[in-house]
Amino acid sequence: MVRSTVKNSARKTSASPTRRTFLQQVAAGGLAVGPGAALLASCATGGDDDDDETDSGDGGSQADVTEDNPLGIAEDQPVEIYIFDGGFGDEYATQVHQPIFSEKWPDVEINHNAAVDIGSELQARFVAGDPPDFVNNSGDGSMDTAQLASDGQLYDLTELFDAPSWDDPAVTVRDTLIPGTIESGTRDGVPYVLNYAFTVFGLWYNKTLMDENGWPVPTTWQEMMDVCADIKASGIAPWVYQGVTAPRYMNWPLLTMATKLAGPEILVPLDNLEEGAWGHEAIRESAAALRSLKENDYFLPGVEGMEFRDAQGLWARGDAVFCPSGSWIENEEADAIAEDPTFELAMMPEPLLSEDAVMPLETIRATAGEPYLIPADAANPRAAMEYMRAMLSVEGARGFTETVTSLTSVAAANEGVEFEAPGLSSAQQALTAAGDNVINWLYPSWYPTLENPGIDQATGALLRADITVDEWVEQCEAATAEIRNDDSISKQTREA
Structure with missing residues (x-):
């Protein structure tokens, strides 16, 4: 006892x-x-x-x-x-x-x-x-x-x-x-x-809902846009994210898709606070892809002003299809998910921005x-x-x-x-399918204020389409420079 x-x-x-x-x-x-x-x-x-x-x-x-x-x-x-x-x-x-x-x-x-x-x-x-x-x-x-x-x-x-x-x-x-x-x-x-907890990151969805409507799980960004158009036409919002509280959740698919496109070496300069790291072409392309969700009205209306649990709760109750998160979401939204006995939670890896991507579709972030x-x-x-x-x-x-x-x-x-x-x-299967193609970045744990409020605020503005991709890059670079130039912060480095 x-x-x-x-x-x-x-x-x-x-x-x-x-x-x-x-x-x-x-x-x-x-x-x-x-x-x-x-x-x-x-x-x-x-x-x-x-x-x-x-x-x-x-x-x-x-x-x-x-x-x-x-x-x-x-x-x-x-x-x-x-x-x-x-x-x-x-x-x-x-x-x-x-x-x-x-x-x-x-x-x-x-x-x-x-x-x-x-x-x-x-x-x-x-x-x-x-x-x-x-x-x-x-x-x-x-x-x-x-x-x-x-x-x-x-x-x-x-x-x-x-x-x-x-x-x-x-x-x-x-x-x-x-x-x-x-x-x-x-x-x-x-x-x-x-x-202690081992988290698998990806896009989460109701498999039953997708199957019943004949919506395929997208493997490329073009397929994602096509599926989003069909979902929107049905009266359901294609995407939700964690609103005003944590737009950083959208940084995860952004950087994962960019890494699949160009390779894991693009993450090293981000962690090492190198000047110009956020301006890599693959990161820009991924940021533009996520901004296009707002441009096409594929986000749940009003999500940009919601608390993260409110946004996730609406997703779990069927108001939206795709939600970026870590594998903790099943426990976090268990009560809302339980309201629909047909809800079968599943995770998908982020789609490829191009068929010429360096890393395979199965690549995931896990840590x-x-x-x-x-x-x-x-x-x-x-x-x-x-x-x-x-x-x-x-x-x-x-x-x-x-x-x-x-x-x-x-x-x-x-x-x-x-x-x-x-x-x-589903997360376990995705981790197994990924094999050695598991990625991660360390700047959020090394420099918490770089992620929040730094990159967090920039990504929130990007998702509202209040700023362009170039302006988002500028804000991310400015937040990085602030950490880089602060001698009171101990700096960490990683190898490629």
Whole structure:
């Protein structure tokens, strides 16, 4: 049985003050929470030599490392976790991960908390040097992970990834993960974030609706325009997107189609903040294609002013056919989809802009996401790493998938499994069909303010046809230059 306290419970810990960091300076605005937030600076002090157990020097108590306890967690110390109570909810933690952890460590008390706005809940505690041990840093109120890493506020997860896996001590944790998972949470060569959910991106639609009307799944952009004309003639809007809240969702098909056209090397200059990167001809062509949806009135009327859940809800209820999103959408819109028992959710890869495209139709964007981190000032980071190790077991990963309808970054948990959820099954099939043709770009995680509000605002204006493609490129270039010229932002680079 999992022992937990109520949300926002008082901290129960025997950590001594010598394990705390003390505030040196806080710029106006305090902790880095969300885009554009100010910096938090602090320094760590050493451990207390008088502890009954060996102090690890990392802010937590360490017991002896053994075969059964590879991370040396102290069994008499509680672990406090915060879960983002958003699209995935928190039942996967209380009903799956915590029971797995507690079966092995029954004496470790789990103080469970769920929060809708992670940043608001935890800002004061980070400032005070008293953060929880484990944070699911997600949602609109998430903390700026890049800034936290730059400020030394995140715990190095190398020891976790090098530890024996939960299921097979002969295999390390890192070797159980889909390639690219660790890299997606790495800054300056240090893995700070565990990206747990594995997201497949594409265009989502009601397969039943398409089949009943004889609308073929388009494979080229010309076919997409032809299908959109037929859909519009039937009285249904061909496309919806996430409105005023998140027009960035349309950046995903834009860059995916451009990459299929010209090859994955066009993404490297974007991530490396190179001047002129957004002006690549393939990116321009893809931007023009998406702008043409507005020019032909193929968007759901009024979508540009909607909140993202309102727009998606109308799509799920049959007011539109195509919706760009990640594979979380099946869980996020489960209630709306359930209103129509004939609704069969399916995913399609973005169509080719040209038959001469460099990459095949099956190419998709897929990446590890849903970030989990351990604060550098955590009182019990070793138990938090052990909790992550339990999450990364096959049982933990499959339990997560069954609970929230999302794949995970644990490779074995996704293999040879038949999923009842049609959308998830479709995403799994698309991932299999893609093979090695899986792409991703990193600038949104490296530079959150470049994506939002930077590129976000430009794409919103493009989709409203308020600006031309050339003006969109200019705005994207200006947003990139702002990040490139800001010496206070740590820069990352990637190879081609």
